[in-house]
Structures are given as C-alpha cells and as structure tokens.
Amino acid sequence: MKILVCISKVPDTTSKINFVDNNTKFDENGVQYIVNPYDEWYALVRALELVEASGGTVTTITVGTSSDDPTIRKALAIGANDAVRIDADPTDSFFVAKQISEYAKNENYDIVMTGKETINYNGAQIGGMLAELLDMPFVSLANKLEVNGAKATLERDVQGGIEVVEVDFPFVLSASKGMAEQRIPNMRGIMAARTKPLNVIAPTDHKKLTSVVKFELPAPKTGCKYLDPDSMDELVELLHNETKVI
Amino acid sequence: MSVLVFVEIKNKLSKAAKEAITYGKNLGEVNVVTYGNASNEVLSQMGDYGAKNIFVYRKINEPNDQVVSKLILKAVEKLNSEFILLSQDQTGKSIGPRVAAKLEAGHISGAISLPEASDDFTVKTNVYSGKAIAYVCVHSDKKVISILPNSIQPEENKVDVSISEFEEDLGNGRIKTVDLKPLGDGIPLPEAELVVSAGRGLKGPENWGIVEDLAKSLGATTACSRPVADIGWRPHHEHVGQTGVAIRPNLYIAAGISGAIQHLAGVNGSKVIVVINTDPEAPFFKAADYGVVGDAFEVLPKLTAAINNFKASQR
Numbered sequence: 001m002k003i004l005v006c007i008s009k010v011p012d013t014t015s016k017i018n019f020v021d022n023n024t025k026f027d028e029n030g031v032q033y034i035v036n037p038y039d040e041w042y043a044l045v046r047a048l049e050l051v052e053a054s055g056g057t058v059t060t061i062t063v064g065t066s067s068d069d070p071t072i073r074k075a076l077a078i079g080a081n082d083a084v085r086i087d088a089d090p091t092d093s094f095f096v097a098k099q100i101s102e103y104a105k106n107e108n109y110d111i112v113m114t115g116k117e118t119i120n121y122n123g124a125q126i127g128g129m130l131a132e133l134l135d136m137p138f139v140s141l142a143n144k145l146e147v148n149g150a151k152a153t154l155e156r157d158v159q160g161g162i163e164v165v166e167v168d169f170p171f172v173l174s175a176s177k178g179m180a181e182q183r184i185p186n187m188r189g190i191m192a193a194r195t196k197p198l199n200v201i202a203p204t205d206h207k208k209l210t211s212v213v214k215f216e217l218p219a220p221k222t223g224c225k226y227l228d229p230d231s232m233d234e235l236v237e238l239l240h241n242e243t244k245v246i
Numbered sequence: 247m248s249v250l251v252f253v254e255i256k257n258k259l260s261k262a263a264k265e266a267i268t269y270g271k272n273l274g275e276v277n278v279v280t281y282g283n284a285s286n287e288v289l290s291q292m293g294d295y296g297a298k299n300i301f302v303y304r305k306i307n308e309p310n311d312q313v314v315s316k317l318i319l320k321a322v323e324k325l326n327s328e329f330i331l332l333s334q335d336q337t338g339k340s341i342g343p344r345v346a347a348k349l350e351a352g353h354i355s356g357a358i359s360l361p362e363a364s365d366d367f368t369v370k371t372n373v374y375s376g377k378a379i380a381y382v383c384v385h386s387d388k389k390v391i392s393i394l395p396n397s398i399q400p401e402e403n404k405v406d407v408s409i410s411e412f413e414e415d416l417g418n419g420r421i422k423t424v425d426l427k428p429l430g431d432g433i434p435l436p437e438a439e440l441v442v443s444a445g446r447g448l449k450g451p452e453n454w455g456i457v458e459d460l461a462k463s464l465g466a467t468t469a470c471s472r473p474v475a476d477i478g479w480r481p482h483h484e485h486v487g488q489t490g491v492a493i494r495p496n497l498y499i500a501a502g503i504s505g506a507i508q509h510l511a512g513v514n515g516s517k518v519i520v521v522i523n524t525d526p527e528a529p530f531f532k533a534a535d536y537g538v539v540g541d542a543f544e545v546l547p548k549l550t551a552a553i554n555n556f557k558a559s560q561r
Contacts, residue, residue, distance in 0.1 A: 013488050013508045017377040037489050097347060116339075119375045119488055123355045124334075128343025131311070137420040138311045140340040143482070153424075157483050158336050159434050164425035171420070174339075177475075177490060178482045209352035213368055213381040218514060224521070224531050229540035232552035235520070238536065240556065243518045245497040246440070246464065 001056035001147070003047040004104055005080065006114040006126060007039040008062055008090065009071040013119065019215045026120075026215070035071045038115025040078065041182040042175035046145055047113055048079045049180060054147070056110075057081045063090040063099045069198065076193035077185035083198045092208035093121075097129035102204050105134060110169040111152070116141050116176040127174035137171045143178035247274030250327035251297065252318055254309060254337055255284040259291045262333035262393075262437065264400035269393050270331050271296035271403055272360050279321040279412075281314060282307050286409050293407030295400060303412040309337040312419030315344040317412065322349065327388070334392040335436065342392045352384035358397040358515075375488040375511035395437045396494050435486065438467035441495045441516075443486060445471035447502020447523065447542055451479035456546040457501065463553040469493070471503045487512035499549075501542040505530020522546070 011017070011031045018027040035044075047058045060075045060083045062068050072083045086099045104112060112134070117124035124140075131138030144155035151168045156176075185193070227235050239246045249270040253263035270276040276296050280289070281303040289300050303317050318341065322330060330345060332338040334356045346353035358379070359370040366383045369391065373380040435441065442461040448454065454468075461468045468484060475485035486493050488508040494515030501522040503509060510533050513519070521534035522545045531537045538545050 017374045093353060121373055122375060124339045125343040125353055125355055128340055129347035132344040132347040138340055139421060141336060161426050161428040163423055165421050166424050167421045209386045211383050213383050216379050218379060221533055224534040224537040226537045229538055229545045232548040235536060236552045236556045245518045
C-alpha cells in the first residue's frame with residue numbers, strides 16, 4: 001500500500017495569536033510550530049499503522065518554505081519513509097491543492113490523507129480539492145479506517161449518527177479525532193529522521209484565487225457578571241431578558 | 247447576479263437551509279439545487295426565504311460527494327451562476343472544495359458575514375480555531391462560499407417559487423454507505439443553539455446525569471472537555487475545543503471546566519457563556535458572560551429547577 005499524507009505546520013495549540021504590519025501578518029514572535037494535530041495524530045499515525053500491518057510506504061507532502069523543514073523532520077521521526085516539500089508559500093487552498101495534485105497524479109497512491117482541517121486557517125478545503133483534481137472519491141471527516149483486501153471501510157459522524165462507508169482504492173480522506181492515537185517519536189526515530197529523504201521540488205505555476213486582506217481579534221468579553229449559587233432564578237431571568245438566548 | 251444555493255432537505259426545511267438562502271438573497275436572485283425525496287410542499291417553503299427556482303434531483307437520497315458535486319456543476323453551467331453557496335456542515339465540507347476546484351473558483355469556507363461593502367469581494371471567516379477573524383478576498387469571477395452554521399439570521403422574504411426536477415442521470419459515486427448507526431435524535435453539536443458541557447470537575451462518568459438533566463430541561467445538546475473524552479468518560483464526538491468540534495451556539499454552559507486556551511478556542515464564538523466552577527481563579531471566568539463560583543453538584547440541579555420553573559411559567 002502506498003499512502004501520501006499531507007502535513008502542514010501550525011502554531012502550537014497554546015499559542016497566543018497576535019498580528020503585525022497593520023494586522024495583515026501573523027506575529028511569529030515567540031511562537032513554536034508543530035505538525036498540524038489532525039495531520040499528525042490521526043492521518044499520519046493511522047497511515048503508519050496500516051503499512052506496519054501489511055507493508056507499503058508512507059510519504060508526507062507539504063507545500064511550504066524551508067521554515068517547514070523542522071516539522072517535516074518530526075513527521076519522519078514518527079515514522080514516515082520519506083517527505084516531499086514543494087517550495088512555495090501556502091497562502092491559497094486552490095494553489096496548494098493544485099501543487100499537491102500535480103505531484104501526486106503520476107505516483108499511483110492508494111490513499112491520500114489530510115487532517116480534517118488545519119488549526120490555523122481551519123479551511124477544511126485541501127482534501128476535497130485534491131479529490132476533485134485527482135478524480136477520486138473523498139471521505140471527509142473520517143474517524144475510523146480499516147482496510148480489507150481491495151476496499152476500505154470508514155466511519156464518520158453525520159447528522160443523527162455514525163455513517164459506515166465502503167470505498168475501493170484510490171481515494172482521498174480527511175481524518176478527524178478517533179482515527180488513531182498520538183505517537184511520541186523515540187530517539188531512534190529522531191536519529192533516523194535526519195537521514196531520511198526530504199525532497200524539495202519547485203512549484204508549478206498556478207494562480208491564487210483568494211487572499212487574506214487583514215486579520216482581527218474577536219471583541220473581548222466585557223466582563224463576567226457573577227451570581228450566587230442560590231440565585232439561579234435570576235440567572236435564568238438574565239438569559240431570557242438581558243441576553244435573550246432562552 | 248445569479249446565485250445558486252445547495253441545500254439538504256430531509257423532512258423539513260433546516261435552519262442551515264434558511265441561513266444559506268437568506269445569504270443568497272442578499273447577493274442576487276436565488277436558485278436552489280437539492281436532492282432526495284422531500285415533498286414539493288416542503289421544498290416550496292424555501293420560497294418563504296426568497297428562493298425563486300428550485301431544482302431537485304430525485305435519483306439519490308444520500309449526499310454522495312461525487313454525484314452531488316456533479317449535480318451542482320451541471321446547475322452552475324445551466325444557470326451560469328456566479329455565486330455558489332452551501333452550509334459548512336459535513337456535506338458542505340465534502341462538496342464545497344470539490345466544486346471550487348473544478349470551477350477554479352475561490353472558496354471561502356465557514357463565512358460568518360455577508361460580503362463587506364467594498365469593491366472587492368471580501369468576507370469574514372474564523373481562523374486560528376476561533377482565536378482570530380480573517381477578511382478573505384476572492385479574486386475569481388465565480389465564488390464558492392460555505393456558511394458557518396448559526397452565523398446568519400434567517401429572514402423571511404416570500405416570493406413565488408417554481409420547482410422542477412433534474413432529469414439527467416448523474417450515475418453513482420464510488421463511496422457506498424453500508425450502515426448508519428443512530429446516535430439518538432439530538433441536535434448535532436455544530437448546529438446546536440444551546441449547549442451544556444462539563445469537564446473533569448464532574449469527577450466521573452457516573453455523575454453525568456445532572457448534566458443531561460440540565461440539557462434536557464433546556465432542549466440543549468451535551469458536550470465535554472478534551473480530558474473527559476480522552477479518558478473515556480464521554481464519547482469523542484462530544485469533545486469541543488481546538489482539536490475537537492468548534493461550536494458557536496447562542497448559549498454555552500460549562501460546568502467543571504477550567505477553560506484552557508485550547509478549549510476556549512473551540513467555544514469562544516458562543517454568543518453567551520455561563521461558567522460554573524468551584525475555583526474563582528479558573529481562567530474560563532475571563533471569557534464568561536455569567537459566572538457562578540460553586541460546586542457543579544449543587545449548582546446544576548438548582549439551575550435545572552430554575553429552568554423548569556421558567557418553562558412552566560411560559561406555558
């Protein structure tokens with residue numbers, strides 16, 4: 001089985017989010033980068049479990065600059081066989097998906113995996129775009145994946161229940177919580193990752209269809225109104241008359 | 247401007263459908279494309295929100311990603327639609343990116359506002375898991391916009407509606423649904439307007455009855471913090487936060503949750519937050535509208551009783 005896992009770097013989940021240059025640019029000062037948790041904890045780890053059980057390779061792919069290399073090495077330390085980085089700034093989903101599809105279309109992957117979304121842009125777009133560009137089915141938000149012979153069985157949460165689907169290869173999936181458990185790389189993995197192939201390739205020329213004009217922080221809460229545990233009738237009254245949510 | 251709205255309709259018009267049609271009505275004349283076996287009576291209710299022409303594909307009942315994308319693309323071609331709108335729910339997340347990639351159209355996923363009044367087409371969306379907002383500009387002529395649930399207030403705007411069936415056969419996709427395990431008929435978290443959530447302060451899964459009682463009295467959906475899902479007290483799909491489900495209900499009640507930054511990221515789009523915690527220093531109080539310093543085991547039953555009294559007085 002040949003699996004491609006799309007990974008990207010994101011600020012650590014504890015990061016304070018601020019912007020600079022008139023709120024047009026993310027403030028990287030003091031920010032630690034990690035592999036996007038959905039890409040790493042769920043997609044990458046499940047891919048590794050599958051090839052450990054029945055053979056194959058796991059390649060990671062990233063559209064990014066050399067600043068992405070430390071997080072790519074982390075994915076290699078967790079166990080990916082090799083990595084590809086397409087050397088471009090990932091500012092638009094269509095641009096990113098097009099880059100990855102141009103690379104993947106000749107490589108005959110059985111499964112292409114992404115996390116359900118990144119925790120910085122939260123677009124949840126790359127998986128579906130890749131599926132369309134590669135002419136494959138797209139199982140979005142999968143939280144379970146089993147492979148049995150020529151087909152895969154997946155589960156996902158849908159309105160009112162859990163949907164079980166079957167699909168033959170190749171296909172694209174986006175992974176959500178539950179698909180696998182986080183793995184901490186061991187020293188051997190970290191040493192091995194230093195010499196695993198990280199192939200940097202040049203981007204192909206494609207237009208960008210969207211851009212972020214500016215960022216802003218949500219309006220802060222104006223302050224908490226405290227109520228005594230014995231004043232729950234008053235709380236209900238406030239929820240009904242003051243904020244009108246019930 | 248030609249606007250195409252994709253909606254899913256089971257046996258009644260969903261809030262998501264009303265939100266998407268209302269959004270479309272603000273951009274131009276609204277055409278709707280849908281699938282399945284909803285009656286024409288239910289379909290025509292979309293006219294109450296401004297949908298003029300409704301095209302329904304009767305040959306499928308499940309939202310297969312390949313078939314639905316093809317359906318939308320056929321409709322876009324036929325109507326020469328400039329805007330393609332859908333809801334940022336499970337189906338929207340599968341279909342929106344497919345349609346956008348095929349059309350080479352810029353895609354805004356999770357729009358929380360109508361376009362800004364300016365020459366460019368710029369729309370607000372949540373980024374950094376709700377810790378910030380981005381103004382995203384679309385440069386292509388065609389635009390695919392998915393709307394975050396609970397972001398747009400549906401507005402009635404009655405017009406005469408015409409319904410026609412989409413006759414062409416669009417074939418089958420390769421994904422087959424083999425089973426649907428029901429999880430009860432509660433409102434799914436991303437669409438819930440009222441959410442009651444609890445964390446480690448509840449001390450064990452056997453104590454969740456008081457959380458469920460409050461949820462039941464309100465008609466709310468239950469949720470939990472990450473540690474509680476990770477140790478198996480509650481199912482993973484209830485975990486709200488940065489690496490779980492992000493929600494933006496009208497009311498979020500959190501009991502026994504301290505309010506770590508990752509949890510806040512998933513819930514700070516809530517309109518009103520009520521925090522119940524024994525620790526007056528819990529960081530969650532800084533993000534709260536109303537706070538109760540007290541023991542969840544004492545406060546939750548009192549709140550449930552107060553809600554029940556209120557509901558009885560409303561009858």
